[in-house]
Amino acid sequence: MKKILQLTLGIVTSVGGFLEIGSVTTAAQAGARFGYQLLWVILLGTVCLIFLIEMAGRLAAVSKHTIVDAMRERFGFPFFFFVLIGMVIVAFLVLVAELGGIAFALQILTGIRFPWWALPVSLLVWLLMWKGTFSLIENGASLLGLVTISFVVAAFKLGPDWSSVGASLVPTLPDSDKANYGFIAVSILGASISPYLMYFYSSGAIEDKWDRSYIPMNRIIAGSGMTFGGFLSMAVLVAAALALRPKGLQVDTFPQAALLMTTALPRWGFYLFALSMLFACFGAALEISLAIAYFFAQGFGWNWSEDLQPSQDARFAFVYTIIILLAAVPLMLRVDPIKVTMVSMALTSATLPLAIVPFLFLMNDPLYLGKHRNGWISNTVVAIVILLSFVLAVISIPLQIIGG
Amino acid sequence: MRVKRLAVLSFLFTLACKPPTASEQMDSIISWLGTAGMAGRAWLNHTTPDKYTRQTLELSHDSLLEIGNGLFKSLPPGVDSASLDSALTRSREHVALMAKLVDQKDAPDFRTLLDSLQADETLVKQLADSVEAKEQ
Amino acid sequence: MHLIRDVLDKQLVDRQDCNMGRASGLIVHLGESTQPRLTHVVIGGPALWMRIHPSLGKLSTKLARLWGPKRKEPVKIPWSRVKTVGKDLKLDVDAKESGALDWELWIARHIIERIPGGGSEEEE
Numbered sequence: 001m002k003k004i005l006q007l008t009l010g011i012v013t014s015v016g017g018f019l020e021i022g023s024v025t026t027a028a029q030a031g032a033r034f035g036y037q038l039l040w041v042i043l044l045g046t047v048c049l050i051f052l053i054e055m056a057g058r059l060a061a062v063s064k065h066t067i068v069d070a071m072r073e074r075f076g077f078p079f080f081f082f083v084l085i086g087m088v089i090v091a092f093l094v095l096v097a098e099l100g101g102i103a104f105a106l107q108i109l110t111g112i113r114f115p116w117w118a119l120p121v122s123l124l125v126w127l128l129m130w131k132g133t134f135s136l137i138e139n140g141a142s143l144l145g146l147v148t149i150s151f152v153v154a155a156f157k158l159g160p161d162w163s164s165v166g167a168s169l170v171p172t173l174p175d176s177d178k179a180n181y182g183f184i185a186v187s188i189l190g191a192s193i194s195p196y197l198m199y200f201y202s203s204g205a206i207e208d209k210w211d212r213s214y215i216p217m218n219r220i221i222a223g224s225g226m227t228f229g230g231f232l233s234m235a236v237l238v239a240a241a242l243a244l245r246p247k248g249l250q251v252d253t254f255p256q257a258a259l260l261m262t263t264a265l266p267r268w269g270f271y272l273f274a275l276s277m278l279f280a281c282f283g284a285a286l287e288i289s290l291a292i293a294y295f296f297a298q299g300f301g302w303n304w305s306e307d308l309q310p311s312q313d314a315r316f317a318f319v320y321t322i323i324i325l326l327a328a329v330p331l332m333l334r335v336d337p338i339k340v341t342m343v344s345m346a347l348t349s350a351t352l353p354l355a356i357v358p359f360l361f362l363m364n365d366p367l368y369l370g371k372h373r374n375g376w377i378s379n380t381v382v383a384i385v386i387l388l389s390f391v392l393a394v395i396s397i398p399l400q401i402i403g404g
Numbered sequence: 405m406r407v408k409r410l411a412v413l414s415f416l417f418t419l420a421c422k423p424p425t426a427s428e429q430m431d432s433i434i435s436w437l438g439t440a441g442m443a444g445r446a447w448l449n450h451t452t453p454d455k456y457t458r459q460t461l462e463l464s465h466d467s468l469l470e471i472g473n474g475l476f477k478s479l480p481p482g483v484d485s486a487s488l489d490s491a492l493t494r495s496r497e498h499v500a501l502m503a504k505l506v507d508q509k510d511a512p513d514f515r516t517l518l519d520s521l522q523a524d525e526t527l528v529k530q531l532a533d534s535v536e537a538k539e540q
Numbered sequence: 541m542h543l544i545r546d547v548l549d550k551q552l553v554d555r556q557d558c559n560m561g562r563a564s565g566l567i568v569h570l571g572e573s574t575q576p577r578l579t580h581v582v583i584g585g586p587a588l589w590m591r592i593h594p595s596l597g598k599l600s601t602k603l604a605r606l607w608g609p610k611r612k613e614p615v616k617i618p619w620s621r622v623k624t625v626g627k628d629l630k631l632d633v634d635a636k637e638s639g640a641l642d643w644e645l646w647i648a649r650h651i652i653e654r655i656p657g658g659g660s661e662e663e664e
Contacts, residue, residue, distance in 0.1 A: 064627055072562065073549045078592045080549075111455025130657055247438035248431065248529070255460040256439050262446045270452045300584075301551050301562035302644065309659030314648035317658070367545075 003217060006208075010221035011228070013138055014053075016145030018229025019236070020284035021101035022094065022191035022345045024277065025338060027233045028251045028260060030184050031240025033177070036160075036168035039234055041185045043169050045192025046230030048385035050222055051378045052356070055363050056198040057218035060205035063368040067202045068298040070362045079358070080299055086354050088292055091196050093344035095288045095327045099125070100337020101281030104254040105274045118331035125285050126324045130317070134207050134306035137290065141283030148232055148280050150272040154264035155235035158242040165238065182396035183346065189389040190348030192233065195355035196291040203294045207305060215372070239264060254338055285324075293320040346400070350393035356386045426478045427539055430532035432471050433492070437525045440464040440499045444518045447506065454506050461503035468496050480538040488531045495524040541625065543578065551628040552583065552617075554635035561640050563629060564588035567616065581622065581629070583615040583640045609642040 030038035056067055063070065072080040103117035128137065174181050210218070240251065243263040251257045261269030290306060296319045297304035303313040310317035331337065360382060363374040424432075440461055447457040472492050479485055498517045505514045541547070543566060552560045565587035567580035585604070590597030615638060623630040635641050652658040 069551065073551075076544075076549055076591070077564065077588055081592060107459075108456045109453070111453065111459065130655075244438075247442060248434035249438040249442065250432070250435040252432075252435070253463065255443075255456070255463060256435075258456070258460075259439070259442045259446065262442065262451060266446075266449055266451050268451075270446065270456075301559055303559045310655070310657070311648045311652045311659040314644050314652045317652055318647050321655075 011225045013142035014225025015228040016142030017283050019148045019232050019280045021097050021281050021341050023233045025341045026187040026191045027236035028240040028257050031237040032244040032251050035241045039168040040171045041188045042233045045189045049193050050226045051382050054222035056202040057205050060202045061210040061214045062372045066298050072299045086351050090347050091292050096330050097341040098281045098285040101277050105278040108258050109274050115332050115334050118328040122324050122328035137286050144279040145283045148276045151235040154261040155238040157264040160238050179399045183400040186349045186392045186396050187345035190345035196288050199291040200287045289320045289324050292323050346397050349389045352386050353390050427536045429475045436464045436467045458503050458506045465499045482538050491524045491527045553628045558635045560635040578619050580616040585614045609646040615639045
């Protein structure tokens with residue numbers, strides 16, 4: 001009975017926690033510019049994420065190690081430190097983007113500009129980390145995040161042509177604007193396959209004391225939770241393709257994105273969008289802050305648990321305090337959150353090999369997983385997607401930067 | 405081998421170094437006209453807050469001004485730049501005026517401006533097609 | 541036992557299962573006529589940073605003199621105190637007394653406890 005409850009909660013939280021500013025922005029840009037054509041990238045990213053999340057849970061359940069624990073042990077300190085630097089820089093940028101998403105949602109609701117919201121928002125995120133427990137953060141934020149299901153309602157109400165939706169699950173290249181197409185594809189992959197989600201999930205499995213008996217449950221949570229989550233991203237893309245594209249709207253700024261649901265749901269669309277972004281980005285900001293603090297604490301062997309009082313794991317609490325407050329600074333200086341989002345998503349893609357390749361080695365190591373090691377299917381799927389996103393990133397990021 | 409790779413790379417870089425083409429700038433202009441139109445329509449239906457609408461209209465106005473300034477330098481020959489200029493100036497003024505009307509809650513005048521904005525948008529779209537045709 | 545695989549970088553826990561860092565270095569005694577013998581496990585500090593580059597080790601020593609808890613010697617735990625080697629290395633020591641938690645306690649006292657709601661590290 002307890003497991004069924006946990007299972008339901010697990011699926012619900014992964015659905016509610018799936019969307020964040022990265023997935024919404026990239027999917028909306030894709031739909032507004034290229035119609036359904038980039039849907040296949042969301043599919044690809046989601047499939048890869050399902051495999052990775054399942055692996056993260058399995059590693060924790062079988063070996064009682066989080067990914068970071070195992071990485072430090074298996075590859076030694078110098079390599080671990082190298083990965084730490086890379087991951088923390090990227091995760092920090094994503095955190096800035098998420099805080100920006102919250103601040104922008106508040107801006108469109110109140111009219112008060114986002115730089116003014118940066119500090120209050122980051123203090124609120126910090127306060128929840130300081131006072132809250134792990135289950136409060138995981139469940140509370142994700143339950144509120146269920147408001148993002150309104151994107152699915154909007155997409156359905158706009159009446160998409162299902163045969164062309166289905167057809168765009170097969171990769172194609174556009175006739176023109178190929179550089180932009182590549183860059184958005186890279187950003188979508190970065191938004192779907194977020195390494196911080198793996199670190200967060202594997203730490204959560206340890207906090208919840210998973211053992212081998214959780215392996216089937218882990219499989220169902222990863223599979224169905226991420227599948228539903230992927231549908232949400234696709235719904236954003238479809239809604240943008242139907243509501244924004246005919247008007248020639250491109251999603252370069254947040255106020256433009258806010259018009260995403262006003263056609264489909266005239267009365268509530270605007271407010272549902274603002275609330276979706278508010279809750280989704282809030283949940284993501286909490287998860288990323290925790291993931292960064294976990295990364296340090298587990299890598300250096302400190303005490304860590306979101307359920308302890310801050311002074312009982314002082315270094316862990318110190319890390320997230322500093323990170324969250326620092327993340328408010330760029331926003332106070334009026335750095336555009338949408339730009340930070342696009343850059344951080346593309347960078348996530350480019351650094352995926354750094355996060356995933358050592359993880360794949362661990363997942364094939366009998367020392368940690370015994371007979372529960374990866375099979376060839378999961379190895380192949382993940383390796384191909386990671387390689388693809390890396391190659392795409394290396395080609396399209398320079399093009400985008402220099403093209404301005 | 406290495407020379408070939410360098411050549412490909414430098415070719416890619418020169419491609420990328422190009423400033424936005426005229427038709428790309430036309431796309432941005434259409435995007436901002438569409439934004440002003442959609443935000444205006446939503447406000448008339450009482451589905452968006454006043455402040456958001458005003459800020460979005462102001463943002464559209466500023467963006468239109470900025471893109472318009474760069475556009476005329478890169479316009480290919482043979483495009484009717486006079487009517488483009490007048491359509492852009494007119495719609496910019498209308499968007500600015502709409503932003504003011506939001507605060508006065510003047511829906512009838514707002515609706516009139518919105519309709520003429522839509523007419524200008526259609527005109528700009530036609531011109532954008534001709535820009536694209538001339539560029540190729 | 542394979543020292544690098546099974547000991548180095550392993551999580552260290554004390555009698556009360558309190559995390560006390562990771563094994564950042566090992567001290568091996570090389571006798572002239574005897575077999576090499578593992579004598580100590582080192583925790584944190586320059587030993588860790590030296591593994592990336594010797595200059596980083598020196599830098600960390602310098603910085604530690606300017607800021608943070610005052611401790612002259614690196615934390616070394618005699619190998620005889622190692623109870624079991626498994627997922628973690630269980631040590632027959634008290635984490636706070638060993639010095640491995642100096643930084644944790646320093647940050648708790650100087651920063652975390654001064655923020656409202658931080659609690660106190662003295663509580664159990």
